[in-house]
Every structure is written in structure tokens, then in C-alpha cells.
Amino acid sequence: MVRGGEGSEEARERDRAWEWEAAAAAVAYDSCDWPPPVVAVCGPGNSGKSAFSRLLLNTLVGRYKKAAYLDTDVGQPEFTPPGFVSLHVLEEQAKDFNILYLRNPKRCFFFGDVCAQKNPKLLLSYIFSLYDYFSKELHHFDEVDSPERPGIPLVINTSGWVKGNGLHVLKEMLKYACPTHVVRLSTTVEGKNVPGGTFWLDEHEANTSVNLVEIRSAHDSPRHLLVKKEARIIRDIRLIAYFRQCLPMDFPVFSYDDLIQGFASVQPFQLPxxxxxxxxxxxxxxxxxxxxxxxxxxxxxxxxxxxxxx
CATH class of the missing domain: 1.20.5 (Single alpha-helices involved in coiled-coils or other helix-helix interfaces)
Known part of the structure; x- marks a missing residue:
């Protein structure tokens, strides 16, 4: 619904931006001080999960000074080259949502493929291991009276593989992490969406303590929050940027050919x-x-x- 009766595209975008910002603020500021929220962001492919996660991370950092980010999307990760499952800790708010950043993870695993379908069991084991590390080292759920080790919130960005085995992986992930909030991005095509409600729980496991948040998906989302991305191009850019760090700063790299030439010009490391x-x-x-x-x-x-x- 467009507020104020305005029918222009700008008015609709303002309305959708308000919806996303209100949802992020509700998760960050309507939560109790302890424990910090654990938020899973779910939705079909290209629905804006990464875009909303960036907004949510900014909002959480504004309140808690730090926020953790568990990226389970091996095809289009946010801060690493493709093929990684990673855990990050952010201490600064992003100034521009349209810039893609590479960050050194707190902990990560190399899955070795951009398609999660190749080995769902291995992927889940990596995700569980990273969540265990977060829970033990960063969340400190059981240490309410420990100011030396304050807990921090977590945002879990999931992949867009939400049908068949992909839905099973998502359910297992949510069961293991027990999030305090689940954000569901929905499209106008209901058949593509993640099921509603606490779909990851059996009937006898109903959990009324989890907060369900529903927002409109990427094609309805504000432009300034979305990076116009095509999966293959973004993967190439991230790979080039990652390996570019190994070359001198003044060496021009604009393509894979430039990258290959750069590595060919570097004297190889010799080992007896x-x-x-x-x-x-x-x-x-x-x-x-x-x-x-x-x-x-x-x-x-x-x-x-x-x-x-x-």
C-alpha cells in the first residue's frame, strides 16, 4: 500500500524503504537487552536477503557496537570469494550499500563449490561448526553477569535454495540455531516463497518465542539498498578482488587475463x-x-x- 495516496514510483520506493527500515529497527530495538537477537533471513533467490541483511547489520551495530554475520550462501557470499561459508564480526556501519566489500572472516570453511546441492551434508556440518563457535566465543548466552565478555547479535544469511533438499537444509539450519527472529522475504509468486509460520518445526515442537517478520522481496524493495547483481559477474569480481591482494598495488588488473599475467610475472616461491x-x-x-x-x-x-x- 502506498501511503498518502501518492502513485509515483518515488513514493512507492519511499514506502518500501520505510518497511525495510522499520523491520530492521523492530528486530534491533524491540528486543530485550539480553540475550542479543539471533536473526535468520530467509527467502527465494534474488529476493533481497543480502540487501536486507546489510541494513539489519548496520542497525544492530548502531545498538550493540558489534554484530556477527554468518554467511551460508556459497554461491553469492557477502564478504568472501564464492565457495566459502564464513563467520564475520562487524564493528563499523557500512557507509554505502552499493559497494561490495571483502572482509577477513573470524572463521570460515571452504566448501569448494558455488552450488550447495553438491554436498548438503557437508554444508550443514560447516554451518553448525561456525554457529557453535559463535555461540561459545561470541554470544555468551549463559554469561549474563560478565561485562568483560559482552554478547553480540547474529545475522544468518541463508541461500535462495528453498525447494526440495534446499528446504530441508534450511529447516535443519533453523532447528540448530534456534533463532529469536526469522525474517521472511516474500515475492508476489507464492509458489517461490519459503513456507509461512514456524515451518522448520514439527507440530509438537511449536515455539511461540520466535518472532516472525515478513517483508516484501527484492523486486519490491528500495533501489538504494540493492546491488544490481548478476551472479556470475559478481563471482568473477570477488575472485579477482581476492587474488588481486597478492599483486603489487600499481599492477593494473581489470580481468582474469590481467590477473593471470600478474601471477605469471611474480617470481615463484622455491622450496627444497x-x-x-x-x-x-x-x-x-x-x-x-x-x-x-x-x-x-x-x-x-x-x-x-x-x-x-x-
Whole structure:
């Protein structure tokens, strides 16, 4: 609904911006002081989960001075190259929502793929491990009277894989984390949305203490909060930016070709063969055996190259 009867696009955007900002403020400031909120942001792909998470993080940092961010979206992570599940602690508010940042995580796992469907069980184990670390080292749920170790809130950004096995992964994640708030971004196409209510709980597990927040999705969301992104392009940009850190600042890098040229120009690190150790089935491989293996592998590869040429 457009407030004030205004029908212009600008008025609709102001209305939607107000909706997002009100939801973020409600989560951050309507919560009790202890424990800090644990918020899961859910919705289908390209619904604005990352955009709302950035707004929510800014709001939480404004109240708690620090906020943790658990990024479970291996395809389009917020602060790391693709393929990572990561936990971050932010102490400053973002000044521009349209700038993509790389940050060093507090803790992370390399999943090794941009598609969570390849190994959902491994993905869940990484997510659970990161949440356990947060709960033990950062949240301090059981240490109400410990001013030296104040707890901080957590925002969990989930992936847009919300059907089939993806919905199962989301349910298991929510059951494990037991969030105080679940934000559901919904589109106008109901069939694409995450189920309503406490869908991750069985009937006998109904939890009335969780706060459910519903907001409109990305295509209805304010422009200034959204990064216009195409998944493949964003992944390329993040990879280039990540490996760009290994090259001199004055080296121009605008594409993968530039990146390859940059690495080719760097003098390779040299390590004596005697310093290399290989563990094979819990047994140490002696240096002479390793040397023989490498020489044999080199000869085999050269033979394969020659046979392929002739």
C-alpha cells in the first residue's frame, strides 16, 4: 500500500524503504537487552536477503557496537570469494550499500563449490561448526553477569535454495540455531516463497518465542539498498578482488587475463625438495621416495605430452 495516496514510483520506493527500515529497527530495538537477537533471513533467490541483511547489520551495530554475520550462501557470499561459508564480526556501519566489500572472516570453511546441492551434508556440518563457535566465543548466552565478555547479535544469511533438499537444509539450519527472529522475504509468486509460520518445526515442537517478520522481496524493495547483481559477474569480481591482494598495488588488473599475467610475472616461491613431507595413510614418506615419485610423475607427464603431439 502506498501511503498518502501518492502513485509515483518515488513514493512507492519511499514506502518500501520505510518497511525495510522499520523491520530492521523492530528486530534491533524491540528486543530485550539480553540475550542479543539471533536473526535468520530467509527467502527465494534474488529476493533481497543480502540487501536486507546489510541494513539489519548496520542497525544492530548502531545498538550493540558489534554484530556477527554468518554467511551460508556459497554461491553469492557477502564478504568472501564464492565457495566459502564464513563467520564475520562487524564493528563499523557500512557507509554505502552499493559497494561490495571483502572482509577477513573470524572463521570460515571452504566448501569448494558455488552450488550447495553438491554436498548438503557437508554444508550443514560447516554451518553448525561456525554457529557453535559463535555461540561459545561470541554470544555468551549463559554469561549474563560478565561485562568483560559482552554478547553480540547474529545475522544468518541463508541461500535462495528453498525447494526440495534446499528446504530441508534450511529447516535443519533453523532447528540448530534456534533463532529469536526469522525474517521472511516474500515475492508476489507464492509458489517461490519459503513456507509461512514456524515451518522448520514439527507440530509438537511449536515455539511461540520466535518472532516472525515478513517483508516484501527484492523486486519490491528500495533501489538504494540493492546491488544490481548478476551472479556470475559478481563471482568473477570477488575472485579477482581476492587474488588481486597478492599483486603489487600499481599492477593494473581489470580481468582474469590481467590477473593471470600478474601471477605469471611474480617470481615463484622455491622450496627444497628435502623440506617437503607427504603423509600417505598416516605414514610418513621419506624424501628419497618422494623424489623418485616426483621424477617418475614428471617422466610420465612428458611421455603423455609427446604421445599426444605425435
Amino acid at each position: 625438495l628435502s623440506k617437503i613431507q607427504v603423509i600417505d595413510l598416516h605414514n610418513q614418506v621419506e624424501s628419497f621416495a618422494l623424489s623418485t615419485f616426483i621424477q617418475y610423475s614428471f617422466l610420465v607427464s612428458m611421455f603423455q605430452i609427446q604421445t599426444s603431439v605425435f
